[in-house]
Amino acid sequence: ELKVEQNPLFLSMQEGKNYTIYCNYSTTSDRLYWYRQDPGKSLESLFVLLSNGAVKQEGRLMASLDTKARLSTLHITAAVHDLSATYFCGNFGNEKLTFGTGTRLTIIP
Amino acid sequence: DTEVTQTPKHLVMGMTNKKSLKCEQHMGHRAMYWYKQKAKKPPELMFVYSYEKLSINESVPSRFSPECPNSSLLNLHLHALQPEDSALYLCASSQARGSYGYTFGSGTRLTVV
Numbered sequence: 001e002l003k004v005e006q007n008p009l010f011l012s013m014q015e016g017k018n019y020t021i022y023c024n025y026s027t028t029s030d031r032l033y034w035y036r037q038d039p040g041k042s043l044e045s046l047f048v049l050l051s052n053g054a055v056k057q058e059g060r061l062m063a064s065l066d067t068k069a070r071l072s073t074l075h076i077t078a079a080v081h082d083l084s085a086t087y088f089c090g091n092f093g094n095e096k097l098t099f100g101t102g103t104r105l106t107i108i109p
Numbered sequence: 110d111t112e113v114t115q116t117p118k119h120l121v122m123g124m125t126n127k128k129s130l131k132c133e134q135h136m137g138h139r140a141m142y143w144y145k146q147k148a149k150k151p152p153e154l155m156f157v158y159s160y161e162k163l164s165i166n167e168s169v170p171s172r173f174s175p176e177c178p179n180s181s182l183l184n185l186h187l188h189a190l191q192p193e194d195s196a197l198y199l200c201a202s203s204q205a206r207g208s209y210g211y212t213f214g215s216g217t218r219l220t221v222v
Contacts, residue, residue, distance in 0.1 A: 031209055040218075041215070041216075042199060042216050043199070045210075088151055088152075092209065096154050096157065097142075099151035101150075104149075
């Protein structure tokens, strides 16, 4: 059975701090996605990671992929309030995109 | 045009009603998807269409009936729904099934009363 697990489920952090969200997947397909979702809104694509060691950065967010460990991380640097949202990773395996449980991130001033 | 457009944005329907959700894209994508998202949960795949043919049905109850009349349009027909079917229904498309660029629509918020 395809599993995509994220942790933590909830994350409350102060502005200016750094933190990391983890995403483990069970398939041998190493195609990994990160999405952001604001309350009541749709999914906004952040990153697509396709190979071992891939690293992508956009502003204060950086995503990486370790295919040997079947692990992706989303690192937040010097968090700002605008980053408050729910973040989902997704793994494309068994011919479909399956999402992780999501991490609800709240940035506190 | 780089968008997936879903209508309506909100829908309230009774358990005996028949309604349809509509999804449209003009990016030339040949794969289209329906996802269901309950509150505080991740989206769950319902159906995949590839080149206008149904290729994946994730054991969805028959009260949900998908239709892909052409390469730009995807419908989800709803009949005799239950209150637990209330959710955000998201449509997505990609260049082909298995392509790595998924574009999601803004969703239809469905409430079954």
